Structure formats: structure tokens, C-alpha cells
Amino acid sequence: MIDFVNSAHSVKSINPNIKAGFALSVITACVIFKEPLGCVFAMFVMWLIIIKNVVKNDGLSNHLIRHFMLFPILFIALSSFMVSFDITDCGEGIFSVKILDGYFLTVNSEGVKKAVRLFFTSAASLSSMCFLSLTTPVNDIVYVLKTIKCPKEITELFILIYRFIFIVLNMAQSIITAQNCRMAQRTFKTRINSMALMLSSVFVLSYNKSVFIYNAMLSRCYSGDISFLNVKYDSSKKYVLFAVLIVFIIVLISVLERVY
């Protein structure tokens, strides 16, 4: 679905280096300072950009929010909640429950602070990653990898693995459908058996597919290096300035929050 969203909106034309740089700088600022207010501001900016440019243009708001925000945020909230708990031998804190002889499950103010910081830092980082994945198609990510002089082998593997995810998924889906047509889900035993058969078939078929794709690449003059077409992007200074300004504000809010 990310690809369908990616291929339609206006932010797509912005130089992916700027977008990736922006997202990574925001994550870095949030992770270094771990200040809730700074993180909230980062989340606000990221989701404002996503909603204004991606959701409104594609009309995917419900689907998008459910997939990219709600479930991961719930997961982060649960994880952060667990972090607020501690096992101590004194039983002091906001909340305390005796679990074993001399040991207490407690929640103290330090733990709550830690959990809140963790929650907001993770949520802000997640929002930045959502921004990057919803505005940058995979070939733009390749452009970023090329710019940062990522080894060619990794870039090529990235492209091929990305393509194979869909090929393997399609294959698996076809096999599952074919199995279901022949009562593969009848009992627990047949289910396990069908799954094992499907996995082994997918493994063999993927290998065959890779041979076909390699032949197709050879037939189009492949000689060991996959070359990529450089697409022209909008690299206006206003985008760089905007990115720098936002990161600066996040840093400023975080520093002020820490000081006061």
C-alpha cells in the first residue's frame, strides 16, 4: 500500500535526500534529548505533512491512520507501560504489589518518567519513519543509498529483495488458494502439512524465479552492475530551510524543557 500512496502525492517530487535527511535528523534529535515536548512537536509536524500532502490527496485517511499510527502507537504504549514497572525489595512508590517473599512489583515516579520519555521518543521516531515511507518510493530510497555511497552490492540486494517480497508473497498466496481448494484447512494436521508443503514449494519456486530473472537481466546486457536512472527532483532551498528550522525548533524545545 505504501507504494500506491507513494506514487501519487506531491511531496514525492522533493529530493529524497532532503526528506531522508530531515527524517533522520528529527529521529536523532528526539533520541538524543528524549524530551516529551520536543517529541510531541516532531510528531505534530510529521503528521501535519502526512495529512496535508498524502492523506488528503489520496483519500486514505482511515486506512492510513489505522495502519501507520494506531497499531504501532498501541504497541509502543504497551511496551512503555511495562517499562514503568520495577521489581524491588522495599515496596515504595506510587503503586506497589507484593509478588514474592520480600519482593514487590512497584511503579515509582522515575519509572513513569522513563516510560513517558520512551513512549514519546518512540512515537516521534515512528512518525518520522512513517513520513519517510509514505513520501519516498523505494527507487528514491535507492537514490539516497547511492548518494551516501552505500556499497553497490547492498543497493542491488535491496532492490532485488524488495521485488522478491512481492513475487514470494504472490506465489505463497497462489499455493495457499490452491491448497484451500483441496481441503488443506480441514484439520490441524492437514493445516501444518499444507504449510510445510507451501514453504518448501515457495523456496524451490523462488530459486527458479531467480534463475529466470537473472537470465532476463543477462539478455538486457547485464554485466554485473545494476545501473539506475537518475530522476530529476525538486531540490529547492526552501525545503532544506524548512527541515533545518524544524530540527532547530525541536532541539530548542528540548533544551528549554531540560533546563526548566
Added chain:
Amino acid sequence: MDYIIKTQGLNYSYHSGQTALFDVNISIKQGEKTAVIGSNGSGKSTLFLCLNGINKPQKGSVFFKDKKIDYSSKGLLNLRRFVGIVFQNPDDMIFSSSVRQDIAFGLLNMGFSNSQAEEKIKRISDFLNLGSLLDKPVHALSGGEKKRVSLAGVMVMEPEVIILDEPGAYLDTVNTKTVYKIIDDLSLKGKTVIISSHNMDFVLNWAESVIVLKYGKVVFNGKTEDLFLNNELLDFAGLYEPQIIKTYKMLINKGVIAANSTAPKNITELEMLIK
């Protein structure tokens, strides 16, 4: 130089030891429309891979413009500039993240600059009506679109010989017609087009010459009409008679058309005969 591609005593066996081609001798003229037909497993795809230099025969040779194929990496790159192959399943051909990147793949390998490649992509996408798909991810395409993209990826390299392995496979009627129209256009442009097909009506109508393979051996190499008027050979090769030929024979039997008339290739020619 009359023949653009020629094979001499071609033998190819897979690693498993299974012989796929046995003593194949074929010659294809420049600009000729050739169909390679035969039942499944007869060696059509293997032959195509040999013509493109992907499969190296254990015995025999392949000649391109009277020059024996040099299997060095430089020689193969040189051959593949001139002999393009479109695989049966478009999913086996397209692997890049976007349509534009996939079409550009061959061009960039050939050494074209970014701007030259962009220009050629624009031209081919206009020709194949792919303009709106260029920035789409390849896995988001329909079967027909994938086929056109795989065709574009080869056609954009402007090879002199284009080999199409079952161009109508995986396509619905409308998309099959579109692809057949593209094949016709390629022939009109003077390209040497070699196809494999199980659609005998299309082969009769389109091909000027036919090569029939059975168990890796050439059992017929000649004019299309000569093959389809030979029932014995059709039976032997496991092929069926095109509807037009069936009707033509029936009309001869009924005395509607003369027995010595030329066999029609399509419905228009049959109509002319009746008139």
C-alpha cells in the same frame, strides 16, 4: 548476407542430462517474420535462450550476421545489443522498483546517458501507451501492463532481432490483440521478429516462415502455408489445423472454391477467394 541468425548442428543439454535441442539447423532471414512452434517441452524457449547467448550449446554454433557468436562477456554483450528476448512470463523480466527504472535497465547497461535514456523511454512509452505507468511500482501493474512493460524494456534497446516467447501468454483477449498489434508494428518497422505461439490462427496469419520443433529436433522449417496444409505433419508435431485452413478445405470439398487456389491466411483472404 541474407540470413541474420543461423544455427548449425546446435545441441543443448541441461545439467540434469536432459537433451533439449538436438542437431538444430535453422536460418532466419533479415526482416522475416518467423514463428517457432511445437508442443510444451519441445525446446522452443531453450532455442531462444541459445539465440540470445544465454544458453551456450555443448555442440554446434549460432551465427549472427554470418559471424559466429563469441561467448566472451564482450562478445555476448555485443550480441545482446542486437538480439532482444521477451520472456513468456513478464514477472520473470521486470525486477526494478518502478516501470521507468525497469525500462531504463537495458539502456543504461548499453552505456546510454541519463538524458538519452529518458528520451528513449519517453518515445517507447508513447508508442506502447505507458506514459501514465512510468512512476508506478512494477508489482502494482496488471498482467497486460506488465507484458507491455517487459516489451518496452526490450524494444527500447532497439535490437535488430526481437524474440518473443509466447507473447499472448497470460493475457486476456484485449491485451492479446494489443500485443499482436505491437508485433505487427515491429515487423512493419523492418525488425526481424521471431515468436513462439500455440495460437495457430495467429501463426498462419502473421508468420512468413515456420520452424516446428519436436523433442528438441526441427521437424519442419519452411513456409507457413506448406505446414498447415500438411495434416500428417501437423498430427506428428502435435499441432492443430487453423480454423481458416479447415474452412478452406471444406469449401474446396464442397466445390465453392477451386482446389488449386492459394490457401488463405486470414478471413479477408478467404472472403476474397469465395468472391
